[in-house]
Amino acid sequence: MDEAGLQTLLSRLADTEPPPARIDLAAAITRGRRRRRVRTGVSVLLAAGAVAAVVAALLVPAQPSAQRPDQQPAGGPAAPSRFNSLVPYAEFGWLPPGFQVGGRGGTISRSGPEQLLLDAFSGSNILQLFVYPPGICHVGRAEVCSAYDSSQPVLSRAPDVHGHRAYWLRTASLTWEYAPGAWSVLSWPVISPWPPAGSERAAVLRVAAGLRYGQTAPIRFPYWISGLAAQWRVSNVDYTLLAGRPVAQTLEVSNGPSGAAHVDSIYIDFTPAAHSDWSCPAEGVQHVTVDGVAAVLEDSPGTDRVCIPDWGGLRLSVMTAFMELPPPNPADVLTVARTLHPIGPDPTHWTADLLR
Amino acid sequence: MSGPRVDYVEYVEGRLASLRRLAYLLCQDWHGADDLVQATLTRLYTYWPRAARMDNIDAYVRTILVRTFLSERRSPWFRRVLLPGSAQADGVAIGADPDAVLDVREALAAIPPRQRATLVLRFYCDLDVGQSAAVLGCSAGTVKSQTSKGLAAMRRMLEPAWGGGPDRG
Numbered sequence: 132m133d134e135a136g137l138q139t140l141l142s143r144l145a146d147t148e149p150p151p152a153r154i155d156l157a158a159a160i161t162r163g164r165r166r167r168r169v170r171t172g173v174s175v176l177l178a179a180g181a182v183a184a185v186v187a188a189l190l191v192p193a194q195p196s197a198q199r200p201d202q203q204p205a206g207g208p209a210a211p212s213r214f215n216s217l218v219p220y221a222e223f224g225w226l227p228p229g230f231q232v233g234g235r236g237g238t239i240s241r242s243g244p245e246q247l248l249l250d251a252f253s254g255s256n257i258l259q260l261f262v263y264p265p266g267i268c269h270v271g272r273a274e275v276c277s278a279y280d281s282s283q284p285v286l287s288r289a290p291d292v293h294g295h296r297a298y299w300l301r302t303a304s305l306t307w308e309y310a311p312g313a314w315s316v317l318s319w320p321v322i323s324p325w326p327p328a329g330s331e332r333a334a335v336l337r338v339a340a341g342l343r344y345g346q347t348a349p350i351r352f353p354y355w356i357s358g359l360a361a362q363w364r365v366s367n368v369d370y371t372l373l374a375g376r377p378v379a380q381t382l383e384v385s386n387g388p389s390g391a392a393h394v395d396s397i398y399i400d401f402t403p404a405a406h407s408d409w410s411c412p413a414e415g416v417q418h419v420t421v422d423g424v425a426a427v428l429e430d431s432p433g434t435d436r437v438c439i440p441d442w443g444g445l446r447l448s449v450m451t452a453f454m455e456l457p458p459p460n461p462a463d464v465l466t467v468a469r470t471l472h473p474i475g476p477d478p479t480h481w482t483a484d485l486l487r
Numbered sequence: 488m489s490g491p492r493v494d495y496v497e498y499v500e501g502r503l504a505s506l507r508r509l510a511y512l513l514c515q516d517w518h519g520a521d522d523l524v525q526a527t528l529t530r531l532y533t534y535w536p537r538a539a540r541m542d543n544i545d546a547y548v549r550t551i552l553v554r555t556f557l558s559e560r561r562s563p564w565f566r567r568v569l570l571p572g573s574a575q576a577d578g579v580a581i582g583a584d585p586d587a588v589l590d591v592r593e594a595l596a597a598i599p600p601r602q603r604a605t606l607v608l609r610f611y612c613d614l615d616v617g618q619s620a621a622v623l624g625c626s627a628g629t630v631k632s633q634t635s636k637g638l639a640a641m642r643r644m645l646e647p648a649w650g651g652g653p654d655r656g
């Protein structure tokens with residue numbers, strides 16, 4: 132399937148005949164008007180409290196219980212109730228020949244409190260591993276693995292992985308309970324036949340058995356943060372591996388726990404200033420400074436973003452990601468940007484001590 | 488009625504069908520899609536004085552809808568179980584070649600929301616990498632990465648049904 136094929140399929144899916152709409156426009160107006168009133172009030176409060184907020188608490192990961200194992204039940208070591216986003220909990224052990232992890236331009240993994248996503252690739256084939264803390268992914272009576280952000284029908288029982296029950300899933304995946312109540316899902320690039328047989332089957336099971344849990348290597352960053360408005364906490368980190376060590380790609384900070392109904396997030400991206408993989412916008416921007424360094428503030432629809440073209444050899448972007456109350460506010464992205472202390476483009480100097 | 492309210496209603500009535508289609512691609516069920524559109528329209532009304540002054544309101548509303556989808560996918564009430572065969576639960580007409588449509592729907596449902604939103608923006612809304620990055624609030628590099636992962640996942644899930652073999656690259 133190529134990109135044009137996917138385009139056709141999506142258009143056909145969108146053209147399916149819908150049922151009558153359940154949209155209540157009057158309710159949207161009523162609730163929207165109420166929010167507008169609340170929003171105005173919140174804006175005034177934010178302006179008054181902004182100075183105090185900047186000097187508030189040191190940045191800490193969103194989940195205070197991160198990486199602290201639960202009380203260990205019978206049946207094997209327990210997994211932490213929530214992962215520490217700054218310390219990827221698991222890593223690949225054995226990979227099939229040709230597959231690799233990380234490297235510049237390679238795969239990007241994602242470390243969050245409720246999900247760790249690891250990627251390995253070989254050409255256009257991508258092998259993905261999802262690791263969940265206890266209570267996120269279940270294999271229930273309906274034989275469905277209901278994961279954090281996807282659910283997959285179970286096909287059949289698979290050989291145990293290190294003595295833990297495992298199942299083949301319909302979407303070319305294997306899931307197993309790596310710790311009591313905690314599941315991993317390995318998504319395999321080769322799909323026919325599935326469940327696999329012969330050497331393919333052996334490879335899937337070997338990757339699963341080779342996973343190394345309980346890792347302690349922290350992600351290294353090309354900047355550090357000296358403080359942040361109290362409402363912003365680390366939530367997810369996109370990272371890759373350089374020389375076998377995790378290095379940050381994108382840092383996500385949020386103003387609420389991941390399970391909350393309304394959460395705004397801010398993404399901090401970087402690239403060496405000498406690279407051209409992305410650049411700061413030049414049009415429709417307001418020119419500002421961050422710690423005396425030239426920057427641009429972008430106020431495109433629904434987005435507040437400050438972009439610093441060259442800050443100590445790094446290009447940095449700080450961007451709001453969601454529109455919730457309080458409303459998008461340039462003061463937020465500028466406040467976050469001013470907490471950053473760039474180290475430079477040389478990874479050997481990067482730090483794991485992000486929060487100071 | 489006041490001016491802004493008239494404009495809002497006129498705008499929404501003219502765009503409702505397209506907003507529902509976009510929401511449906513993200514949610515894979517019409518009930519969820521309507522919930523998403525409802526939340527989007529509430530938020531749009533909150534920001535309408537700002538939105539009404541924009542040159543491209545459609546892009547603004549699309550941003551609200553996609554970000555609302557991504558945001559609320561993280562809340563507990565949105566963590567629904569897609570039971571086997573539930574792709575047919577809406578009982579809607581799906582036209583010719585229903586298997587193919589259901590296949591792509593199930594495949595979309597099985598990939599992470601952020602990858603799904605990226606694919607929908609790139610290949611349904613026909614946005615380029617930079618435009619998609621602005622909607623998602625991330626860098627162009629992240630969009631490329633999400634697109635690559637999403638395409639690989641879709642290919643993995645759809646190719647048996649479409650007669651293709653595994654791509655060993």
